[in-house]
Amino acid sequence: xxxxxxxxxxxxxxxxxxxxxxEPELSSASAGWRGFYLEEYTVPFCELDDVFRxxxxxxxxxxxxxxxxxxxxxxxxxxCIQPGEVSVCPANIPxxxxxxxxxxxxxxxxxxxxxxxxxxESFQRDHIEMIFRRGVSDPFAQALAMALHAELxxxxxxxxxxxxxxxxxxxxxxxxxxxxxxxxxxxxxxGLSRQKLRQAIEFINEYVTENFSLKDVANAVGLxxxxxxxxxxQSAGQPPHRYHLKCRVERAxxxxxxxxxxxxxxxxxxxxxxxxxxxxHFKRAYGMTPxxxxxxxxx
Numbered sequence: 001x002x003x004x005x006x007x008x009x010x011x012x013x014x015x016x017x018x019x020x021x022x023e024p025e026l027s028s029a030s031a032g033w034r035g036f037y038l039e040e041y042t043v044p045f046c047e048l049d050d051v052f053r054x055x056x057x058x059x060x061x062x063x064x065x066x067x068x069x070x071x072x073x074x075x076x077x078x079x080c081i082q083p084g085e086v087s088v089c090p091a092n093i094p095x096x097x098x099x100x101x102x103x104x105x106x107x108x109x110x111x112x113x114x115x116x117x118x119x120x121e122s123f124q125r126d127h128i129e130m131i132f133r134r135g136v137s138d139p140f141a142q143a144l145a146m147a148l149h150a151e152l153x154x155x156x157x158x159x160x161x162x163x164x165x166x167x168x169x170x171x172x173x174x175x176x177x178x179x180x181x182x183x184x185x186x187x188x189x190x191g192l193s194r195q196k197l198r199q200a201i202e203f204i205n206e207y208v209t210e211n212f213s214l215k216d217v218a219n220a221v222g223l224x225x226x227x228x229x230x231x232x233x234q235s236a237g238q239p240p241h242r243y244h245l246k247c248r249v250e251r252a253x254x255x256x257x258x259x260x261x262x263x264x265x266x267x268x269x270x271x272x273x274x275x276x277x278x279x280x281h282f283k284r285a286y287g288m289t290p291x292x293x294x295x296x297x298x299x
Contacts, residue, residue, distance in 0.1 A: 005029060005037045005109060008051040011094060016054070020046065026149075031156045034213070035114030036167040038152055039107050047098040055109035056130055057089040058174055060145050062104045068134060071096040081135030086142055088178045090130035106149050110171055118171045121224030122185055129180040138177070144170040157273035162241040164214040168225045186227075191234035196221040200232055204240070208247045209271040214240065249285045252278065256293055263290040 005027065008019045026040035037055075040062075066081045081087070089095070091112060119125045148166045151158055176185055192200065203220040217240060218228035233239045238246070248270045255266045267278035282290050 005055075006039050006107065007054045008048070009054065011050045011052070019048070019051075019053070026152060028152050028156075031152060031163070032160060032211070033156075033163055033167070034160075035111045035117075036171070037109050038148055039109075040105070040149065041107065042102070042104040044102050045098075045100050046103065049096050050094055051096075052094045053089055053091050053109075055111050056091045056115060056174075058108045058110070058141070058145060058170065059087040059089065060106045060142055060149075061085055061087075061135070062106065064102075064104075066099055066103050067101060069098050069100075070132075070134065079135050084137075084142055085135045086133075086138045086145070087135055088130065088133040088174060090132065093130075093132070095132070106145060108145055108148060108167070108170065110167075110174075114167075115171060115175065117224075118168065118175060118226065122172050122226045123175065123183045124186050125183060128175050128183055130175070131178055131180055133178050141170060141173050141177075144173070155273065157277040158241060158245070159211045159271070159273075160213040161211075161217070161244055164225065165229050165239060165241055168214060168229065172226050190231075192221070192228075192231045196223070197232070197235045200228070200240070201236075201243075204244050204247055208244065208251055209269065211271065245281060246285070248272065249281055252282060252290070253286070253293075256290060257297070259294075259297075263294075266290070 006019045006024065007016050009016050020041060020043060022041060022043050024039035024041050026038070028038045061081050061083055063083055065083065067078060068081050069076050069078050071077075119128050144166050148163060148170070151163055151166070156163060172185060176183060191197075199221045200217055203217050207216075214225040214229060218225040221228060223231070229240055232243070236243055252266050252270045252272075255261055255269060256263070261269060263278065264275045267275045270278075272278035272281070279289050282293070286293060288296070
C-alpha cells in the first residue's frame, strides 16, 4: 500500500496492521498524491492499545462532539473534542487511546520522508520533535485540511500542484505549531527574482497540460516547495496552482479559436480532469461557457 496509509505497528502483535478494521469512506490512495494521504472514516467506536503510527497524522473531527480517552503515565485522561477541532498524532511514539461512541473524522497522514524534506527546506533542521495534541482549535489548519478533503471528494480535479501546495502549507504549520520547541520558519525574502520568476513561468507554460507537482516547479528554480509557493504568489499576484489554471484556460481558448476540436476534446488536450471542470473554469475566466464562446464566434 503506497505510503502505508492508515497503518500502525501493533506492539502486542509485533506487526504492522491497519489502524482501524473499517475501510475508509474516502481515500486518496488512487489520487496520485506522494508523501501524504487523506482518509475519511466513520466508526462506531475505536480502541487502540499500545500502537504507534507509521506516519504523523493530523485529524479533524466532523459532525458531533466526541469523548476521547487516552492513557498517560499509567492512567486514562478524558477530553470532549468538538466538531472542527484538530488533533495531532506523531509517528513512532507508542500510545493507547479509545472512544466508545460513533465518530466521523478526516485524517491526513504525512510520511516521514515528506516531513523530513519540509523540516530541512523550511526550517533548516534535521529533525523536529512532534508532540501529541488532542482537540484544539486551529481554524487555519482546519481550513487547509478541509480544502484537501473538498479536492478529493471531487476526484482531485485541480491536480497535484494544488493538492501538494495545500499539504506542504499544512505540514509547515503543523511542524511549527505542534512541536516541542516551536521552530521558526526560515524566511526567503519577499518574492522571486526576475530570473527565477521567468524560469517558473517558462516551466509552467512548457508543461501546462501536464499534472506536475509543486516540487517539480520549485526544483526548476532551485527553491523549496513551501518558499517557492509563497514567493511566487508575492511576485505573480496569485499562487502557482492558480497561475497554472489560468494558463490552461488561455491555451483552451486558443484551441477554441482554431475551431478544430470540440470542447470535450480540448478539455482533455489541455489537462482538465473532465469537461465540467473545464467549463466551470472557462466560464469563470471569460463569463461564458466554451459552447457559448464558440457560438459567439460564428455571429
